[in-house]
Amino acid sequence: MTTSLQQYIDLYNQYGEAIRSHAPAAMNALRDDALAALEGVGLPKKGQEDYEATDLEAVFAPDYGVNINRVPFAPDAAASFRCDVPNMSTCLYFFFNDIFAESRTAARNTQPGLVIESFADAQKNHPEVLQQYLGTLADTKKPEVALNTLLAQDGMLIYVPKGMVVEKPIQLVNIFKAAAPVMALRRILVVLEEDAQAKMLVCDHTQDTEQQYLSSQVIEIVANRGAMFDYYDLEESSENTHRVSSIFVSQEEGSNVLVDGITLLNGFTRNDYYVEINGEHAETHLLGMTVASAHQHVDNHTYISHNVARCESNEMFKYVLGDHAVGAFAGKVLVKENCPRTVAYQGNRNIVASPEAKMYSKPHLEIYTDDVKCSHGSATGQLNEEALFYMRSRGISETEARQLLMQAFMSDVIDAVRLPALKDRLHHLVEKRFRGQLAMCAECGAANCNSKIENV
């Protein structure tokens, strides 16, 4: 039986040379292992452990094209640009499908010593960083990760040297546009040296919403001793956009990492988060927020491994599901032997707002040390009838009351955001989303009022 993987393996066997010639050596070095890892395996199917609601085999089945010849496309950055965060100046970068580009303002905003560049440039300028870190966290035992490693041709490197505090948030905008179904393969490597600090905001957008897209991304985040990193991922794509994302985090002593995945509009999304805590007194926050309607499918899978003592992890994923939307959450917290004083919390709260919507939740704890405080909670239900009644009795319409309650439901995930300007923006976006409007600022793009776009 041919699996959906096979077509991509065949593609690699046929065009492997071309892919290699376009890609930096550090990426090519990983391909043989990735190909070997794909030998005889299939993509996870629905019903498999941790894939209760999600069928990756079906997602990868259509014949997506891969941009092997590195054909650039002329994006209409102004029209696509919907992610201006008021009152926030950022270092702005783009991925057009899988081609990395920086905005003209980016260079102005970066501090000396901070490295943000494509892997292609990094291969020339900082080969040692790629050599040391690329592919060290990503686990090619996961077929979707191995496939990305096999076919990806470029990526983005962020390297924050020792002790540097990056003042302006780094913003990356992923824009999908193509004339035919396309798979965009991207890779991001973030390395924070000791005591370095940075914040990053990523947005996904789709132009030509009629077209089928598959976005495959693998992100590796290395937080060395005392480093602090925030990663906010905001997806606002289209119903034809499929996204398979894997984020790998490794944390050393005293580091603090926050990963926040926000899905407002999408077609199909599978987010995997893998966190290895390797140093004491490290702190991890995994947050997630999903507002889904129509036939949106959002699946978040988390894995936090406490490998040493005295660390803290905190997870909270919230979903509001309407229409025929499907939400899934599978989380696992592993506390290995001899990890006393571990504190771990895992939360999953869901509102199922339509009779046809479905929620799957699977919170796992696996604990091998006794001196720990670990708990999880999962609740799936509806809006509080009494609260609704209270508001209606005070003259607030039912729709309005529902929206207020749903916003309030999401507010604690939004409030955990550590960028004040982004927090305000998210409150605004979520409110708009609940009102059924696209969260984008269409007029803004058309009027070209966004100063940051200038010329891409």
Add this chain to the structure above:
Amino acid sequence: MNPIQGNKKDEDKKIISEAAGEEYKYGFVTDVDTAVIPKGLNEDVVRQISALKGEPEWLLEFRLKAFRYWLTLPQPKWGHVNIPDIDFQDISYYAAPRKRTEQKEIDPEVKKTFDKLGIPLEEQMRLSGMAVDAIMDSVSVHTTYREKLAELGVIFCSISEAVKDYPDLVKKYMGSVVPYTDNFYAALKSAVFSDGSFVYIPKGVRCPMELSSYFRINAAQTGQFERTLIVADDESYVSYLEGCTAPQRDENQLHAAIVEIIVEERAEVKYSTVQNWYPGDKDGRGGIYNLVTKRGICRGDHSKLSWTQVETGSAITWKYPSCILAGDYSVGEFYSVALTRNRQEADTGTKMIHLGKNSRSTIVSKGISAGNSQNSYRGMVKIAPKATNCRNYTQCDSLLLTATSGAHTFPVIEVGNDSSVVEHEATTSKINEEQIFYCNQRGISTEDAVGLIVNGYAKEVMAKLPMEFAVEAQKLLSISLEGSVG
């Protein structure tokens, strides 16, 4: 640090970690004349078991179908337990204490065994008016109070007798909740099941006494495969208890059972288990593998099924007493205390499948891990799209007594509509040092304090047990935790 304090702490730790010392007190073997069929499993063995029990053709057919299906299945590996590859050819599938043909009396040796276990087979010795079906190895040796129950129309007998006396009922219900195609062990158990209890409560009858079955494995190198079927007709009520023990041996023995419960309209069944199979020694040698499939269906509206279990024995426990809540307004409950120590492994929990509208379920699971044991809760709550206004509350807490033990939770929640509410909460922590200190201060030794705290922790579940069992279960918990205080 103050050295005295330090010593005290170490000692506390020692006591807590030794909280497993007590010998297994039901580990004796009874010397009765036992007929054991040779080891091995094939179609002939299945036919032989059926013939030994004098079964009708349809039941043999059922067994053979199950056996043929079983041959197509691999042994499942998904549990969080280390079950070695069981050699199913190295087990004897049928062992019966031989009856003295001339007399109807119970073999005095067998009777002595049950006396020693505290199970009165003679009615005048009754403590509390509890009817008992005593099962040793593969056969039911005696069932008490049958006549008295029969006056009310309650049928309480071994399933082998039921097959002969009430074939229609057995035919109608057997396999309707746990079909032989359900899983690997269900297929095996359907093929080779020996004895078990059969209970039928007719319409509108409230069973006046607790019904109970007591399972005892005695013969070596055998497996016990029982099958229990409980049917509660409309508006009836029954409380059923199950207890079990086995001798202390170095080899592992297999206990695999199927329990099926059918609850009709407005009926209620309460099923309680105190499981105390031989858990193996300190190094994990020997012990029973307890691999059972228990499931009940609340078929009628307003019906109720309640599972309560206290699990202290077995080297490996792998069981998930479940409820299918098919009737509207039906209620499912699951209360569990699982204590593991030494090298015991338990993977237990429940499934609540909500199919009926307005059905409700409650799950309370308390795990206690000591020694080098592993204790897991695995559960599923599923709300079907048409099952509107359902409610589930799940709480599973784990208490870790030693640094080398493990506690795990694997819940799965699926909600298919917008009017149901499902809640799940779980916590894992070690025994509270402040509570131990508080007890110590008042002259209660650390060992007693641990017992007190654990009993308090498990109280919510213990309170659900029938009185006679609650006393036994409480004793069992504190015995299991008894260490050797110097």
